[in-house]
Amino acid sequence: MIGAFAIGTASAIVLIVAIQALGVAILENDLMLTVISTATLQGVGMLGISLWYLSRRGYGLEFLRLRMPTLRHIGLVVVGVFGTFAASIGVQSALTLLGYDGGEHEIVQTATGSPEILLALIPLSFLLIGPGEELLFRGIIQSRFVNRSGVPLGIVLASLLFAVVHIPAYGGLDSLPTIVGLFFISLVLGGLYEYTENLFVPIVVHGAFNAIQFAGLYFVLTSDADVALLLWPF
Structure with missing residues (x-):
């Protein structure tokens, strides 16, 4: 896990420096920085270290329990998406009643000034974020x-x-209530994985959960709507 973050961070730095050297002001472009950080962390880092681990151990796809989904699996994906949102809303409601405020994900601050990055993150949720994090x-x-x-x-x-x-x-330990919420959401994903014995299910549920949140935030930031979102993309 540490290796995934180290490789992802190092890859991002190398790529940013290389692009900057070509004369592109990438450090001033939130959209490009977001795409690069996602591609390097979830793509190069998490997917890369996971595939390296499987190869080193001599494991195949049977270890991951990844296979083509059946109609039953598709149905459980729908159930899982509702389950993750139920866990999110339930934990957030409980924290509010107890007087705790959850932490705000750093992507919210970035997207406030550049909402277009959310449109890029929607497909990336399915292509890189869900697969990378769930595989690892x-x-x-x-x-x-x-x-x-x-x-x-x-x-x-x-x-x-x-x-x-x-x-x-x-933002650190001040976000502990929100981290508790992520723990419960993760329990749903982990339970789905063991119940279905197919990694496809938590991958798609994870991607859909994030994509819906990103789409909702984009709607709020680009309209006059005043909607409270439980933005816990992970």
Whole structure:
């Protein structure tokens, strides 16, 4: 996991420096920076380190339990999308009642000045964010935890790790209530993975959850609507 973030960060720096050297003012372009950071972290970093791990261990797709979806899997994707939003809304409501304010994802601040980046993030949610994070956290990390500790504890441990690594994106420990929300959302994804035994399901649910949030935020920022969004893209 650390390797994925290190490789992703290093790749982003190299790519940004190279583009800047070509005379493109990329540091002033929020859209290009967002696309590059997503492509390098989830694409190069998470997907890359996951494929390297599988190759090094001699594992095939059977280890990931990734296969073509059936109609039942498609139906469970729909259920999963509703489930993640239910978890999000439920946790947010509970935190509000207890007097806690959740942290705001850094993408909200960036998108406020450049809403167009959200339109790029919608397809990237399905192409890179969902596949990259689910391959690493569910396909590899959760599978290893489950093999060692059993299904319930394996899902909990993977979800805890998944939530913790998102702390920097929400501004540090002050975002702890929101991180708790991410933990519960991750439990839904982990449960879907074990129940369906098909990584396709959490990948698509993850991508859809983020894409819907990005689309909703774009609508709010580009219209006069005053809509409260639970923007917890992960």
